[in-house]
Amino acid sequence: MAEIAQRDRTRAPLRAGAKGSGGLARRFHLYANSQGGFATLLILPALTVIFAVVFFPLIYSIWLSFAEVDLLDTSGPSLDFLGVTLPLYKFVGLANYRELAGDPLYWDALWRTVYFVAAFVIEATVIGLAMALVLNTEFFGRPLLRAALLIPWSMSRVVVGLLWLGMLSSDFGALNAVMHRLGLIDGYIAFFKNGFSALNTLVLVYVWNQAPFATVLFLAGLQSIPKDLYAAAEVDGAGFWRKLWHVTLPSLRPMMFLVLVLSTVNGFLMLDLIFVMTFGGPGNDTTTVSWLGYRTAFSFFQFGPGTAILFTLTLMCVVLTVVYQRLILAKFQAE
Amino acid sequence: MAAVVANYRRPLAPRIASGLGIYALAALVAIWLMGPFLWLFITSISYQRDLMAMPTPLLPVNPTLENYQKILGLTEFDHADQARLVIASLSNSFIVAFAVTAINIVFGSAAGYAYARHRSRAMSLSLYLVLFTRMLPVVVLIPALFLMLRQVGLQNSLTGLTIAYCSFTFPFTIWIMKSYFETIPRELEESGLVDGCTRFQVFVKLIVPISGPGFVAAGAFTFVLAWNEFLVAQVLNSKRGMTTLPPAIAGMLGQANIDYAIIAASGFISALPAALLALIFQRYMVQGLTAGSVKS
Numbered sequence: 270m271a272e273i274a275q276r277d278r279t280r281a282p283l284r285a286g287a288k289g290s291g292g293l294a295r296r297f298h299l300y301a302n303s304q305g306g307f308a309t310l311l312i313l314p315a316l317t318v319i320f321a322v323v324f325f326p327l328i329y330s331i332w333l334s335f336a337e338v339d340l341l342d343t344s345g346p347s348l349d350f351l352g353v354t355l356p357l358y359k360f361v362g363l364a365n366y367r368e369l370a371g372d373p374l375y376w377d378a379l380w381r382t383v384y385f386v387a388a389f390v391i392e393a394t395v396i397g398l399a400m401a402l403v404l405n406t407e408f409f410g411r412p413l414l415r416a417a418l419l420i421p422w423s424m425s426r427v428v429v430g431l432l433w434l435g436m437l438s439s440d441f442g443a444l445n446a447v448m449h450r451l452g453l454i455d456g457y458i459a460f461f462k463n464g465f466s467a468l469n470t471l472v473l474v475y476v477w478n479q480a481p482f483a484t485v486l487f488l489a490g491l492q493s494i495p496k497d498l499y500a501a502a503e504v505d506g507a508g509f510w511r512k513l514w515h516v517t518l519p520s521l522r523p524m525m526f527l528v529l530v531l532s533t534v535n536g537f538l539m540l541d542l543i544f545v546m547t548f549g550g551p552g553n554d555t556t557t558v559s560w561l562g563y564r565t566a567f568s569f570f571q572f573g574p575g576t577a578i579l580f581t582l583t584l585m586c587v588v589l590t591v592v593y594q595r596l597i598l599a600k601f602q603a604e
Numbered sequence: 605m606a607a608v609v610a611n612y613r614r615p616l617a618p619r620i621a622s623g624l625g626i627y628a629l630a631a632l633v634a635i636w637l638m639g640p641f642l643w644l645f646i647t648s649i650s651y652q653r654d655l656m657a658m659p660t661p662l663l664p665v666n667p668t669l670e671n672y673q674k675i676l677g678l679t680e681f682d683h684a685d686q687a688r689l690v691i692a693s694l695s696n697s698f699i700v701a702f703a704v705t706a707i708n709i710v711f712g713s714a715a716g717y718a719y720a721r722h723r724s725r726a727m728s729l730s731l732y733l734v735l736f737t738r739m740l741p742v743v744v745l746i747p748a749l750f751l752m753l754r755q756v757g758l759q760n761s762l763t764g765l766t767i768a769y770c771s772f773t774f775p776f777t778i779w780i781m782k783s784y785f786e787t788i789p790r791e792l793e794e795s796g797l798v799d800g801c802t803r804f805q806v807f808v809k810l811i812v813p814i815s816g817p818g819f820v821a822a823g824a825f826t827f828v829l830a831w832n833e834f835l836v837a838q839v840l841n842s843k844r845g846m847t848t849l850p851p852a853i854a855g856m857l858g859q860a861n862i863d864y865a866i867i868a869a870s871g872f873i874s875a876l877p878a879a880l881l882a883l884i885f886q887r888y889m890v891q892g893l894t895a896g897s898v899k900s
Contacts, residue, residue: 298802301802301803301804302802302803302804304722304803305722305724307718307722307803307804308718308721308722308724308727309718311714311715311717311718311807312714312715312718312719312727312730314711314714314715315711315712315714315715315734315774315778316715316730316734318707318711318767318770318771318774319733319734319737319770319771319774319775321767322745322749322767322768322770322771323737323740323745323771324733324737325748325752326745326748326749326752326771327740327744327745327748329748329751329752330744330745330747330748333747333748333751353752353755353756354755355751355752355755356751356755400633403626403629403630403633404633406626408626408627408630410630411630414630414633414634414637415886416882416883416886417634417637417638418637418886419882419883419886419889419890420637420638420641420879420882420883421637421640421641422882423828423832423875423878423879423881423882424641424832424874424875424878424879425831425832425833425834425849425850425853425874425875425878426832426834426850427832427834427850427851427853427854427857427871427874428644428850428853428871428874428875430857431644431853431857431867431868431871432640432641432643432644432868432871433640434857435643435644435647435864435868436640436643438864440655440656441647441655441656441660441864442660443639443643443660443662445660446659446660446661446662447662449659450659457658477636477640481637482893482897485890485893485894486893486894486897489890489894527897531897534739534741537741538741538743540743540835541834541835541850544834544835544838544854545854545857559743562743563743563835566746566747567746567747567839572747572751575747576744576747576748579741579743579744579747580744582741582743582744583740583741583744586739586741587739590739
């Protein structure tokens with residue numbers, strides 16, 4: 270790096286050129302070939318887009334969560350930005366949030382979400398790890414199975430929901446058919462009729478879709494464990510479970526952290542499966558915070574309360590990431 | 605001890621379960637991963653009336669391509685108007701996914717290269733901002749994006765959708781490409797600069813040609829993300845025929861009158877491109893997945 274900087278003579282002419290010699294084009298070329306100038310030009314397009322479609326909407330969203338949004342009323346104050354007029358609507362302070370705090374529907378949705386996330390994180394981690402352990406063992410056909418790993422992950426959640434609706438259908442479901450043939454059930458089960466069963470079915474389907482992602486991360490972690498650790502454990506007479514507990518799991522701690530954080534956040538944000546499979550029902554039994562926020566904003570077009578709900582969700586994700594980091598990663602780094 | 609290490613081959617298989625056991629487990633994993641996908645295909649080549657038989661046949665009784673002909677408009681049927689949306693949304697999906705991938709490859713990799721090679725306070729601050737956007741749930745931005753695009757007149761347009769998708773694909777691409785470029789030795793650039801190339805020429809002529817695997821990882825990853833996205837398309841492009849495949853399929857599911865076999869056929873068509881990409885570029889996409897998720 271230092272060598273490049275020393276050899277980088279383009280900076281000096283740039284300063285000399287600033288005194289007047291050389292045209293605009295020449296100065297641009299000099300700037301573009303200087304180290305910092307080149308880097309700036311390379312990140313500029315991407316950063317512009319990220320600013321326009323992430324940071325600006327984010328700030329506007331924060332405003333919306335404190336506003337009473339009436340989509341038809343554009344007479345109020347507005348914000349002019351680069352020739353675009355954005356309505357600011359009526360500022361109502363914390364009213365949207367206060368309304369949430371007093372809404373039993375919100376609290377029900379919150380507890381339901383906590384159950385959903387806990388069940389999802391545990392199942393996705395356990396099944397993801399189990400699949401990684403199987404796929405880390407050598408057997409004939411392993412490359413094929415590793416390739417198949419990405420199939421559930423590569424599908425749109427709409428298609429995932431669609432295919433599981435078919436698998437679980439009480440009219441023509443493959444799962445019902447298999448269980449019926451095995452003599453486990455007498456009649457076909459309606460998985461979505463009962464609220465609790467519908468919620469758990471959603472967990473199962475989401476685990477099917479997301480566990481391969483955990484497996485990919487765990488496999489990457491497993492491959493970095495030195496083999497002599499296992500050899501040493503075997504010399505000490507450790508069996509499968511003791512090796513798993515004393516060698517594998519401690520070595521996987523950074524990956525475990527990632528999987529837990531990412532699946533917790535993904536669990537909180539899951540929305541599309543509910544849209545396709547239950548629409549929040551029966552009753553409100555599968556209405557999670559994310560679905561409530563989405564429904565409030567886009568089915569009832571209450572953008573203020575809707576964004577407020579979605580912001581509480583965002584806050585939960587951020588807080589949980591920090592907590593996990595304190596608990597697991599800090600401990601890992603201390604060792 | 606040395607001999608033990610040398611002979612060590614199977615680190616995790618339980619000794620008792622090593623032979624047949626591992627194949628039983630592998631079969632279980634295979635059924636779990638592939639079963640639902642195969643069932644989708646089986647229903648898509650079945651007649652609804654055959655599926656309704658009790659007990660449900662697990663293999664297609666009268667395999668047929670009629671469901672595919674119906675959604676592709678080759679055969680007329682009762683609800684042809686709803687199924688016909690599949691062709692329009694399929695082409696919309698392709699246009700948006702390709703546009704997003706191209707934009708990400710060009711500008712995302714440029715930014716990734718700059719972050720891999722140049723360190724300064726402003727650069728690390730902006731990189732931190734990019735990573736922060738990766739943490740932000742897209743759903744919280746949708747209300748604001750909806751109002752903004754409506755105001756600019758880009759609602760129900762493929763351009764608006766493409767721009768919106770870049771918000772969640774750019775951080776991934778930048779991060780994946782940054783990790784890839786960091787594996788290329790710096791000496792290559794130094795020799796290029798000594799030979800009199802400009803920095804831009806070094807990037808385009810020396811770095812880009814050897815970065816194929818990085819582009820494949822980022823490109824395949826971005827394509828799958830854009831291809832599968834549902835919520836943003838559902839909200840921003842709600843007009844009939846202006847949306848992508850996932851919202852179109854969700855719309856068909858909402859209507860009780862098309863039979864399930866036809867919807868399954870459109871689901872299979874939607875799953876195919878991404879699944880093929882995942883199978884062909886499996887190794888690169890796994891690289892992308894791990895690089896994309898390992899932050900900080």
